[in-house]
Amino acid sequence: EREKKPYYLTTAIAYTSGKPHIGNTYEVVLADAIVRYKRNQGYDVRFQTGTDEHGQKIELKAEEAGITPKEFVDNVSSEIKRIWDLMNTSYDRFIRTTDEEHEKQVQKIFKKLYEQGDIYKGHYEGMYCTPCESFFTPSQLVDGKCPDCGRECQPAKEEAYFLKLSKYQDRLIEHINTHPEFIQPESRKNEMMNNFLLPGLQDLCVSRTSFKWGIPVDFDPGHIVYVWVDALSNYITGLGYDQDGNSDEMFDKFWPADLHLIGKDILRFHTIYWPIMLMALGLPLPKQVFGHPWLLQGDGKMSKSKGNVLYADDLVDEFGVDAVRYFVLHEMPFENDGVVTWELMVERMNSDLANTLGNLVNRTISMSNKYFDGVVKDAGVSEPVDDELKAVINAAPGKVTEKMDKLRVADAITEIFTLFKRCNKYIDETMPWALAKEEEKKPRLATVLYNLMDGIRVGATLLDSFMPETSEKILAQINATKGELETLKAGEYPNDTKVVEKPEILFARIDEEEFMKKYGFLSENEKLYKTPTADGRCGVSKIGDFYEKYTGYKLPPKTVGEWIEIDDYKLATVTNGVVFKDNEDKFSTIRSEFANIPETVRRVKISRELAAMAQTGQSNYERAMARKDFVTANICISEFMQHTMKIVYLLNRKYAPYYKWMLKGMKELESLMENRYYRTDQWIFMPDTNWENKENYELPLE
Numbered sequence: 001e002r003e004k005k006p007y008y009l010t011t012a013i014a015y016t017s018g019k020p021h022i023g024n025t026y027e028v029v030l031a032d033a034i035v036r037y038k039r040n041q042g043y044d045v046r047f048q049t050g051t052d053e054h055g056q057k058i059e060l061k062a063e064e065a066g067i068t069p070k071e072f073v074d075n076v077s078s079e080i081k082r083i084w085d086l087m088n089t090s091y092d093r094f095i096r097t098t099d100e101e102h103e104k105q106v107q108k109i110f111k112k113l114y115e116q117g118d119i120y121k122g123h124y125e126g127m128y129c130t131p132c133e134s135f136f137t138p139s140q141l142v143d144g145k146c147p148d149c150g151r152e153c154q155p156a157k158e159e160a161y162f163l164k165l166s167k168y169q170d171r172l173i174e175h176i177n178t179h180p181e182f183i184q185p186e187s188r189k190n191e192m193m194n195n196f197l198l199p200g201l202q203d204l205c206v207s208r209t210s211f212k213w214g215i216p217v218d219f220d221p222g223h224i225v226y227v228w229v230d231a232l233s234n235y236i237t238g239l240g241y242d243q244d245g246n247s248d249e250m251f252d253k254f255w256p257a258d259l260h261l262i263g264k265d266i267l268r269f270h271t272i273y274w275p276i277m278l279m280a281l282g283l284p285l286p287k288q289v290f291g292h293p294w295l296l297q298g299d300g301k302m303s304k305s306k307g308n309v310l311y312a313d314d315l316v317d318e319f320g321v322d323a324v325r326y327f328v329l330h331e332m333p334f335e336n337d338g339v340v341t342w343e344l345m346v347e348r349m350n351s352d353l354a355n356t357l358g359n360l361v362n363r364t365i366s367m368s369n370k371y372f373d374g375v376v377k378d379a380g381v382s383e384p385v386d387d388e389l390k391a392v393i394n395a396a397p398g399k400v401t402e403k404m405d406k407l408r409v410a411d412a413i414t415e416i417f418t419l420f421k422r423c424n425k426y427i428d429e430t431m432p433w434a435l436a437k438e439e440e441k442k443p444r445l446a447t448v449l450y451n452l453m454d455g456i457r458v459g460a461t462l463l464d465s466f467m468p469e470t471s472e473k474i475l476a477q478i479n480a481t482k483g484e485l486e487t488l489k490a491g492e493y494p495n496d497t498k499v500v501e502k503p504e505i506l507f508a509r510i511d512e513e514e515f516m517k518k519y520g521f522l523s524e525n526e527k528l529y530k531t532p533t534a535d536g537r538c539g540v541s542k543i544g545d546f547y548e549k550y551t552g553y554k555l556p557p558k559t560v561g562e563w564i565e566i567d568d569y570k571l572a573t574v575t576n577g578v579v580f581k582d583n584e585d586k587f588s589t590i591r592s593e594f595a596n597i598p599e600t601v602r603r604v605k606i607s608r609e610l611a612a613m614a615q616t617g618q619s620n621y622e623r624a625m626a627r628k629d630f631v632t633a634n635i636c637i638s639e640f641m642q643h644t645m646k647i648v649y650l651l652n653r654k655y656a657p658y659y660k661w662m663l664k665g666m667k668e669l670e671s672l673m674e675n676r677y678y679r680t681d682q683w684i685f686m687p688d689t690n691w692e693n694k695e696n697y698e699l700p701l702e
Contacts (some may be wrong), residue, residue: 004044008254009035010235012262012270013052013095016076017061019576020083020656021309022340023295026328030292030409031261033329035405036465037412040485048238050095051077052231054224055133059213066561069213073098086467088321095238097215097230105217106233108243109281110161110225118167120281121220124160124205127153133227135205148265156208161223165201168276173197175275181288183271183408185335188264188291192271204228204273232274235260236283243281257286259407264291284404290407291339310340319345322467323353323507326413329466334408346510353507356420361474363427364452365503371436373444375479377495378450379443385429386451392422393455393490400462401485410468412701416462423455454493455476461488470506477503563578 011031015022035047053073062072073096074486081094086175095102113119126135136146136153146153176182176193181190207223214224221295239255240248267289275285315324327345330352332338396419403412424446435445459472465587475482477500480493547607563617 004042005331006046006254007035007038007043008046008239008257009048009259010238010257010260011049011636012260012266012355013050013097013231015055015057016051016053016073016080017057018076019311022312022315022324022328023310025083025087025312026295027261027292028084028089028091029087029325029328030332032087032091032409033325033409033466034259034261036090036468037485040465040482041401042133042486045092045252046239047091048093048095048235049089049091050093050234050238050581051080051097052227052234053077053096053098054229054230056208056211056213057130057133059211060130069353070098079402082488086316086321087325088314089176093238096235097234099237102234102237103215105237105241106215106225109219109233109277110229112243113163113277113280114161114213114219116280119161119206120163120164122160122203123157124162125157129153129154150626154289156210159223160205160209160226161207161217161220162203162505163206163229163273163276163280165204165276167202167274168279169197169489171279172272172275175285176271182285183267184290187335188267188271192396196268196272201272221286228269228273229277232269233275239432241647242403245649252693256284258288260286260289261287261289267291293332293335295332296337296339315345319349320507322470323349326353329409330413332410333409334406334688342515346512346515347506350509350512352417354509356424356471357419358451358506360420360424360427361456361477363507364423364449365477365499367432367436368453368499369447369501371442372449373433374499376450376453376493376499377446380492381444381447383430383444385426386447389422389451390490391456392419392459396458396462397485397488404465405655406603413466416459416466419455419459419462423452423459426452426455427512450493450495451490453480453497453499454490456495456511458488459485461485473504473506476500538541594640623626 008107011027011029014024031047031049035045039045048638051073059069059071062069065072084091084094093637097103097106110119124135126137128135129149129151132146132148132149134146134148135156139154140147144153145151164533172195176189176197180189183192206226206229207217207220208219208226209222209224212224214226215230217223217225235257236251236255241251241255242248260270260274270291276284282320292666299429312324313326319327325350327340328338330348331340331344365374389415395677396415399415400412403409403415430448432445432448435448456474457480460471460478460480463474464471464482478493479497479499483492553631
């Protein structure tokens with residue numbers, strides 16, 4: 001047996017200020033999918049996560065709760081670990097920064113850096129954000145508030161120790177330039193280089209004296225080690241690193257880390273501060289840092305202050321663990337923020353899980369029992385359509401591996417469900433129920449059912465990393481074992497295998513109307529006429545507000561209950577997006593299939609998630625410009641343009657809005673109008689001949 005290659009992945013450690021919402025939970029589920037796939041590829045995996053438990057914010061929260069900081073973090077850390085366990089994450093180490101060995105090594109690391117001159121004592125004066133535990137200069141504030149979280153900052157001045165970042169700046173720039181895979185995605189690398197490294201680094205404050213809840217600096221007891229030296233060191237202390245040279249063999253085996261998986265908002269700390277700390281300690285840098293995007297609620301980034309938080313355990317109670325894993329993994333693009341809502345989860349549950357996957361497994365097993373007493377055998381009666389299915393089966397493992405190697409987890413899941421969809425299409429093509437009516441066609445029927453079982457077996461094996469319990473259930477029902485990824489192919493399902501007599505329902509369909517009532521949500525029509533705005537208006541009157549906000553054009557005033565005419569369509573409601581109502585009085589909820597709809601039958605629902613993402617884009621742009629972060633501003637403009645174009649094009653192209661701030665930064669928009677089509681990861685917009693009539697679409701660039 002060949003020796004397994006080590007693979008070490010870490011997540012950011014969760015801050016113990018409160019219960020993690022589904023956006024926080026996404027990261028550890030994403031990491032779990034990656035490491036499970038690596039294990040299935042034969043790697044010797046080490047997966048570490050945990051909790052960050054020191055800081056002023058925690059000290060204040062503990063005081064408010066009337067308990068000690070240690071009691072507070074014990075409670076929250078236990079809750080975080082419970083959520084991680086609930087989501088079936090297969091971590092090898094759950095580290096806590098209050099662990100005795102971690103604290104001891106952090107003190108040694110701090111002292112080592114001080115003794116060799118990389119840390120020195122000084123004074124810090126600036127604006128301090130307690131929730132972010134970050135200092136800012138007055139020029140970095142946005143409207144006098146924190147540029148990261150938007151909360152109030154307080155002036156602070158105190159004695160502090162500083163880490164000499166500038167000493168290692170050129171060396172870090174060289175490393176990033178010679179290791180293009182170090183920071184991913186590419187846009188994140190550009191942001192770090194252009195916004196921080198190339199303009200020049202300021203030394204980093206690494207100790208505090210204004211609060212006590214932290215690891216003491218042992219040679220200067222009035223100071224505690226500030227958050228990032230403490231928190232970042234967990235990636236090596238969790239492997240048994242010892243500053244005195246007595247590190248555990250596990251450290252030698254797994255360091256440097258293959259992947260630090262973190263949120264994009266803490267990329268700076270992991271790609272600048274942490275590498276410089278490692279350079280100062282004489283240790284190799286991690287091979288890759290991936291800054292994943294955020295998982296948003298329908299109305300923006302989740303936060304308790306906004307009241308838009310979804311919790312993993314609540315979702316699991318309603319949908320089940322694997323369904324929630326599917327939701328968060330499938331809805332997160334590679335680079336842009338993803339969106340999750342109750343409505344979207346119900347749709348995915350019914351369409352993808354209950355229908356595409358669950359119904360496929362159920363009816364294939366049921367037909368095998370009905371026609372052959374549950375015994376599956378390839379009778380060798382093949383037709384060309386079989387080769388088409390087998391080609392998809394054989395291609396699936398390679399495609400999934402290719403996506404996973406690039407950390408495109410959502411795309412990998414899509415490839416697996418492409419296989420399941422092809423199996424469903426194969427059923428429609430071969431019509432087993434028709435074959436069963438003629439005795440002489442029973443051998444062909446047996447071959448068809450064998451091919452289906454074989455496709456399900458391969459799909460279930462691939463699904464293991466993402467939905468492990470579902471994968472196990474499927475393989476158990478068809479009496480198959482999980483195949484090896486490297487050799488997974490069609491035709492390896494053993495002949496004469498007997499499936500279970502009665503298939504288990506993997507995912508039950510949800511009655512959307514009953515679900516909405518159960519949780520107090522209103523139906524579309526109820527929202528239209530019963531949901532008041534702040535000034536007490538209801539129904540259609542709100543459409544004008546939405547339309548003006550996102551297009552800049554006013555609509556004629558209408559009374560409640562009237563339809564607003566826009567060309568050949570009637571705009572019905574916007575509470576959950578925009579719905580066009582056709583002449584047959586039917587609502588269309590077509591989403592990504594838009595490109596396949598004829599130009600003359602454009603019935604599209606624009607989800608409110610797109611509007612929220614556009615809002616977020618503009619807000620982030622304004623913050624970036626305020627702190628002169630021009631690279632991030634350009635990224636925001638580009639992303640905002642994409643989301644705005646989606647909204648505008650589907651509303652009505654002749655009312656196309658071009659925000660002035662967007663136009664100033666994106667002259668490329670002009671070339672967009674000249675293209676035959678505009679494509680993003682999820683949408684394709686096909687222009688008609690009128691789109692090329694430039695007189696209606698002149699860009700008022702200033």
